[in-house]
Amino acid sequence: MCKRKPNKPPTRAADGEPGPVRGVIERRWRGDASGVHGLVGRLERPRAHAGAGAFRMGTGPRQPNDQGGPISSEPRINDRIRVPEVRLVGPEGEQVGIVPIGKALELAAESDLDLVEVAPMARPPVAKLMDYGKFKYESAQKAREARRNQTLTVIKEMKLRPKIDSHDYLTKKGHVERFLRQGDKVKVTIMFRGREQSRPELGFRLLQRLADDIQELGFVESSPKQDGRNMIMVVAPHRNVKPVKQSGPAADSGAG
Numbered sequence: 447m448c449k450r451k452p453n454k455p456p457t458r459a460a461d462g463e464p465g466p467v468r469g470v471i472e473r474r475w476r477g478d479a480s481g482v483h484g485l486v487g488r489l490e491r492p493r494a495h496a497g498a499g500a501f502r503m504g505t506g507p508r509q510p511n512d513q514g515g516p517i518s519s520e521p522r523i524n525d526r527i528r529v530p531e532v533r534l535v536g537p538e539g540e541q542v543g544i545v546p547i548g549k550a551l552e553l554a555a556e557s558d559l560d561l562v563e564v565a566p567m568a569r570p571p572v573a574k575l576m577d578y579g580k581f582k583y584e585s586a587q588k589a590r591e592a593r594r595n596q597t598l599t600v601i602k603e604m605k606l607r608p609k610i611d612s613h614d615y616l617t618k619k620g621h622v623e624r625f626l627r628q629g630d631k632v633k634v635t636i637m638f639r640g641r642e643q644s645r646p647e648l649g650f651r652l653l654q655r656l657a658d659d660i661q662e663l664g665f666v667e668s669s670p671k672q673d674g675r676n677m678i679m680v681v682a683p684h685r686n687v688k689p690v691k692q693s694g695p696a697a698d699s700g701a702g
Contacts, residue, residue: 522563523578524551532573544570600630605637608648619659626663626683636677649677
C-alpha cells in the first residue's frame, strides 16, 4: 500500500512582510504601470481579431450620425421635381396631358409661372402651372380667416343628486340653460350614493325631465348611460342658436 504524504503546513510570513496571497494582490493592484493603470491601458487597446467595430473603453461618447435635415411638407416646384414626365394641368385647370419634365419646365418659363407638383403619389405625378408665391399667400389668408371664424366648443359639467329638491333643480337648470345660450355643451352627471345605486330609474327620470325642460335651447347629444356610480347625459345647443357670451363670472359646475 502506498502511503499518503502528509500535507505541508502553510508558510507563514515573517513579521512585517506580506503573505503569499496578500503579496500577489498588492502587486497586481498597485497603482503603477503594471497594476491598475496597466489593466486600463490593456482594456483601451482594441483586439486585433475583433475588427473595426470592437468595443473600446474610455474612448468618449459616440458621435451622432447625421442623416440629413427634417422632411419638408411643401410641394416640390420647378427643377426640384425629379421625375421623367408629369401629367400637366394648365393655369386655368385645363388638362394638357402627359409631357416630359423638360417640356413642362419650358412651358412654365414661357408663361412666367411655376411648375408645382400637386399630386406626387400619382403615376405619373400631377403638376400644375401657377404663381406659387401668390398661391402660398392666398392659402395663408384662407387659413387665417378659418381660424378667425371657428368657434371653440367647451364642455361644461353640471352635477345633480337623484333626490334633489325643487329649488336646487331650478338653480341647476338655469345654469344649464345659460351654458347652452353661450353655445357650450353640458355634461349632466347624476351622482348615486349608498342605497341610491339600487334605484337608477330615479336618475334616468331626472335626466329626462331636464332634457324636456331645455329642449328649446338644446338637444340630447348623448343619451343617459350608467358609468359606475354615476349616470351621464350630454346636451348640446341647437345649431341655429347664436351664442351669447357673458362677461360676468359664472360657475361651471355644481353638486346637489
